[in-house]
Amino acid sequence: MNENIFHQDLARGRWQQFSLLEQMANIGSEVGRAITAREQGKEERAIAASYRALELFDLSLDDPKLRHRLKEIARARECFADFFFGENEYNFTAEWWQKYFLDFAIAARQSR
Numbered sequence: 001m002n003e004n005i006f007h008q009d010l011a012r013g014r015w016q017q018f019s020l021l022e023q024m025a026n027i028g029s030e031v032g033r034a035i036t037a038r039e040q041g042k043e044e045r046a047i048a049a050s051y052r053a054l055e056l057f058d059l060s061l062d063d064p065k066l067r068h069r070l071k072e073i074a075r076a077r078e079c080f081a082d083f084f085f086g087e088n089e090y091n092f093t094a095e096w097w098q099k100y101f102l103d104f105a106i107a108a109r110q111s112r
Contacts, residue, residue, distance in 0.1 A: 015059040020066055021108035027056045028101020034084060035094045050084045076100075 015023065030053035037046035057077035060066055066073065083092045 010056070010059060015056070016063045016065070019108065019111065020060075020069060021104055021111055023056070023060045023063070023066075024101065024104035025108040027053055027060070028098075028104055030056060031080060031097055031101055035097065038084075039094070046084075050080075054081060 018026070030049050034046050034049035034053060037043070037049055054077065057073060057080070060073050061070060061077070079090050079092060080097065082089055083097065
């Protein structure tokens with residue numbers, strides 16, 4: 001498997017066993033780590049977490065069962081990348097991202 005893949009086990013197909021809610025909650029965990037690390041001035045750690053989040057977005061985009069949700073997932077990925085690495089032209093905040101993904105985490109937990 002490719003050394004540049006952070007989530008080797010998930011990339012082998014385990015990710016596709018998760019529901020959309022579980023996938024988004026896991027992406028949110030990495031987004032939260034990226035935001036927290038940046039706020040603490042740990043930029044290297046923040047960048048690593050953001051790359052892991054982007055990788056999970058990509059795994060979701062490759063999940064055949066989510067083909068009807070591709071626009072939403074791709075848009076969230078685009079907006080997060082812009083927030084974290086770009087000019088934040090969509091004017092998102094760290095608080096907004098944390099709330100957005102918290103809702104998925106709560107829903108995923110309730111659906112178990």
